[in-house]
Each structure stands twice: as C-alpha cells, then as structure tokens.
Amino acid sequence: MKPVSKPRQANPETSWVDDATLRQLMGYHMKRAFNVIQADLAATLKPFDLRMLTYTALVLIKDNPGLRQSQLADAMDIERPNLVVIIDELERRELIVRERVSTDRRAYALQVTMAGRQLCEQAETAVLLHENRLLENLDEETRAVMIAGMHLVEKNGKKG
Amino acid sequence: MKPVSKPRQANPETSWVDDATLRQLMGYHMKRAFNVIQADLAATLKPFDLRMLTYTALVLIKDNPGLRQSQLADAMDIERPNLVVIIDELERRELIVRERVSTDRRAYALQVTMAGRQLCEQAETAVLLHENRLLENLDEETRAVMIAGMHLVEKNGKKG
C-alpha cells in the first residue's frame, strides 16, 4: 500500500492508510503492479495503434503461421467470442489475413501480411524498451523467480 | 504459454503454440496469473456477494475508521468517480455508513456497521484460504521476492 496523505487538517502521524489485512495477499500486489504494466504498455503500443490483446494476437500469428482462431484463443487464455473482434480489427487493418483451410472448411488459417510483420517487429522493439524500463532494477534471478511463481499460481488455479 | 493441442488432423510434433517472443515479458505472465487469481477470488467472494473491489474497500474502511472517500480511492489506486458506485453498493447493503464530517462538510467519514464488520471478517477467512490454495507450493521467501518485485515495478511505472 502506498502511503496516502490525509487531509491537511489531520494528524500527520496518521497520514497513511493501514492495509495490513490486504498486504498479505499476492493478488492485491499483483493487481497494482499489473495495472501499472497495463497502463504503460498501452501507452507504448499507442503509436502503433495496438493494445495488449491485439499485440499479443499479432505476435502469436506472426510466430505461428497458419494458426487457427480456436488455438489462438486457447493460447491467449480468452474465450473464442472475444477473439473475433480482435481478429476482425487486425484483418480490417490488413495486418493479417484469414485463409480458409481446404482440409477443414470451418476453420481459418491466420497469417500476417508484410505490413503486419513490419508493424509487429517495430512494436516488439518498443515493447522490449517498455519492459526494460519497468523492470529496471530487477536482476535476472528475481525476474526468473517471479515468472516461475506466476506459472505456479496459474497452474494451481487451473487444477482446482 | 500453455501447450495447446492442435486440431486432431495436425502433426502431433507441432501440437503447441510458439510464444518465445512473449515469454520474455513479465506483463504476459502477470496477466495470466492475475486472471487466474481474479477469477478464483471472484468465486471465493461470491457467497458474500462481494467482488475484489467491494471487498478491498470494505477491508480498508474496517481497518481505517473515518476514512475519506478520496483517501480510499487513492489507496485503492482507482479514480474517485469509480469509487462512488462501490461505496453506494456497500452503503445500500448497510455494510458501511457515510457520516458527514463536521469540520469539513464536503467530506464523508466512512465507517463499517456491525453487519459490515461481521461479513468482512467472514470474507477475510475465505480469502486467506483462497490465497493459501493458489500459493500452495510457493515458499515464504519466493512470495516475498515476488511481492518486492511487484512493488518495484509499481514504483518504476509511477516515477516515469
């Protein structure tokens, strides 16, 4: 919890908010950190007219040519209906294309276009700078511990 | 990235999605872990008819009698307008009361009611169980490293 200044007329000794109950909770800290990351990433991606979700989808399509929408939704951990508008937007901007799969005409194979690849690579560079700035004083081992911990949390949550 | 099974007709050797580009990003892992925590906490709080935000507000009011709405919004890292509906809901359910401050008639001093305190304490017990379950195989040191790291991220994001 960040110390919060009380109104000027209040006692200076009590110029903070007691969050002892919440401070124990990983989710409390993670929410605050994630909000910061989310806001900073949004600002980073704004020049490319991308958001976290459209960026994530674009990267995964670029790195996995021919990916199906259902696979992508699964990988991004979102529901299929929510992916549709994301894919719509990327296709409308001609950053990706939907190609019908001849062997399964229900599915689409997703591919980046040349423009999509270029934009994606430019955005990737900006995102790495954003990441390095936010993690500036975290050494590699700390980052690794955090990531491993988050994987465990994810696993614990999904087995229950 | 969780391995994702490709369509049954696909090559089993390629039954996963390559996320090498995203795997480097703390925000990517944090989003996934936080989504799990958020969903699990929502389920935990559902019997009490609370959400993460209403629970957080209730706890902070209980632990800080007389708190002002502006202080609470600041502590919760949300905008004042967004707090209003949260306070409205808690007040309508008679879990808290708004009391006018005699020395500053613009402000409200927030207080929990008896019912609010009882519900809050019951919810706290459930939340601790939820937390222990999600962090089951994370030792104390790992938790501390993660929390310290998230604080640094929060600080880095807010100084820029």
Next chain:
DNA sequence: TATTGTTATACTCTATAACTATA
C-alpha cells in the same frame, strides 16, 4: 453429435470531463 467461428448480450473495470457544495 461435435467443433469452428460467429452474433448478441451483459457485467465489470477503467478513465475523463463537467457539475454541486463546500472550503
């Protein structure tokens, strides 16, 4: 019958501008 992508819908969270009443 089951699956892929889709539409429609609803709820939540977040963010900003502008208002009121007090200070």
Next chain:
DNA sequence: TATAGTTATAGAGTATAACAATA
C-alpha cells in the same frame, strides 16, 4: 480558486448462450 464527492459517459476486458456451417 481549490477540493470532496457526484453524474454522465465511453472504452476496454471478460463471460455465457445460442446459432450457422461444416466435420
């Protein structure tokens, strides 16, 4: 003029049910 709380509003993320086309 500044601040506390409020209203209105808009954008974004998430979740579910139900549908058409295809397997």
